[in-house]
Amino acid sequence: MDQPCRSACPIACTLDLVGDRWTLIVVRDMMFFGKERFEEFLASPEEISTNILTSRLRQLEAAGLVERKLYSTRPRRTSYHLTETGKSLRPVLKTIAVWGLRHLEQTRTPEQF
């Protein structure tokens, strides 16, 4: 999950970016569930903790996959959105979801796919 790629392999480099337990969960929430705010991500059933969520949002922002916006300054509200690069992960998430549905019994479709 750190910056330098372990090798020139596109699989290894992609995993360096999003290959951990939480990053793609956050991307999923934005891509399929339209979540935008910190509290919305916290409400997901996987129960990410606040420090991990902060660090993942920062990393995704640094990687150019997510944009952070202040959509209100008076109460100061933050929202997060996928950039075009972030949105391009859709086939990856889709393929993973299809595999999970087919091979892991305990999974079910949440309508959205």
Next chain:
Amino acid sequence: MDQPCRSACPIACTLDLVGDRWTLIVVRDMMFFGKERFEEFLASPEEISTNILTSRLRQLEAAGLVERKLYSTRPRRTSYHLTETGKSLRPVLKTIAVWGLRHLEQTRTPEQF
């Protein structure tokens, strides 16, 4: 990476199985580079350490994605192979590779794809 799924989401469950820095590297080595032996996995450019490799092979075996075989008892040699379930991860790996090649500059194709 532990057994119990965090939720019923197919993406989250799949990540519980293979969502870390190393598991899919090992699967990649078997799927695209035909690697089978412990020492072959160690030789990959990402340089996995022996204890992590052992634990990942055990987890993949426990998850039914990989089979372990003793192909020689006299010098006692072990080989690892993808099961049908393991092989079914090919589209996932492919999609990740395509994304990496398109969006990460430092990556290049190793012919095999």
Next chain:
DNA sequence: TCAGAAACTTGCATTATGCAAGTGAGTTGA
């Protein structure tokens, strides 16, 4: 002014990872 929400930060314990060294069974060559 007092409770409450949103978006965090901080501290600390637990778990995972990285690194180096060691082990044991068997093989090869001098």
Next chain:
DNA sequence: TCAACTCACTTGCATAATGCAAGTTTCTGA
């Protein structure tokens, strides 16, 4: 037959990541 070597690990220890709870700051509305 003895030393060196290979394969497939295991062990120990330091560092890094994660999980959990609590606290902070800024603002709102009653």
